[in-house]
Amino acid sequence: MLTGHLSIERNLMSGILFKTLSVLSLSLLPLQSFADISVIKKNNIKPGNIEYAKVLYSGDVTENKTVEFISVLDEINANYPKLKKIYVYINSYGGDMDSGYMAYEAIKSSLVPVTTVNLSMVGSSATLFYCAGAERLSMKGASFLLHPAAVTNENSNFLKPDSLKNMQEAVNVYNNMFDTVYKECTTYTDTERKNILYSENGRALINSATAIDKKIASGLANGFSDVQISYYITEKPNQ
Template sequence: MNFFRGNVLRAALLLSIFYAESADADLSKTVPDPARPDEVLTSKIFYTGTVTLQKANDLVSALDELNVKYPRLKSIYLYIDSRGGSMSAGQIAYRAIQSSRVQVITVNLDEVMSAATMMFCGARNRLSFPDAHFLLHAPNEDFGGSFRPDELNRMREDVGDLRVMLSDIYGQCTNMDRKEINSITYSENNRERLTPAEASVKGMVTGMAHEIVDAPVSYYVKDRAR
């Protein structure tokens, strides 16, 4: 059984491949020697740095391999340390995590900010280390250049679509009411910087982490060294 359900994620994956920034990311993996796939019950993925379409594609690849190759796998711990980046990439990661056959547990290692909060919200179980923090704020898009009135209207619509997407995700992974979510996603003046305890009160964090799990299979999705 393929762990992707429906065609939405496939379309997002094709989009990510088409627009991939081919030189911005590294995906690596460590496996014990010898490794018996039927003995692997827990795995982990470290996602660090900017949220980009290429790295979202790498995350999808890692999740797909884990779901297919390890038949008895019970949990995938996704450790995130990111200040954000592309919202399109954040949505792809969010959908991939939601669609995984194997349970994904997201963990805030240090910083989960902006578009990275979308990825964090993809899991039902969302943990955080006690000294980590979160940043929720309004979406933004860098259009650059000069524009005609009709182009400005289209850009306004584009940003509005991003805001709806982000608001829907926050509505599903927090207990904040629509008024508070609308406030956060409308103006940078209403940004929310949260401690794990504050994020827990808002329902974004479901538990605390105090150590990195020991797992025989680990993946690393990171920015390419310059």
């Protein structure tokens, strides 16, 4: 099982407004929603007048929530022709590696420039899509966690040589994913990245000042930006 943080499991093989706010629930997938998504927008504003949008992503990085996130990005890009910037606020300790990379590519592919903001914690696989922002900001008290990918053995308590080999190959693939992204969005040296991705003892748990020094973040955010429409993606409560 391959994950970007310890609590997530994955199979190896596989006015702001002026007077009032309009609040609505939004299901962006045609069949079933896997995350709670809500939208708040300024009252009576037309799509053609929206210039700034915000997406808040909170919680674990999962496949289903990432699909919802990509759907939100696609909707924003398609529906607001005068949009100048999308702010993506992230609070996540990480989760599924493939999903983190999916979100990374989606942000990179956005026609509208995306500014990613560390709201409190950006850790593990969440660092992948944070690093995709054309501009990367951080709240002053926020933290970042860079560490190795991890595997768990769900099928058996006893490991055979081929199982160990397969697990090592999987770890190598996902650590290489981390390394490729970190090489682009940080100033950590090859040796520093190797140490970070080798063991939990070498992990980098850093504050916003160090993140700016290492070029993960480009600056500090001054609270939430004033936008005309906001999307919130959170964990779906157990039914």
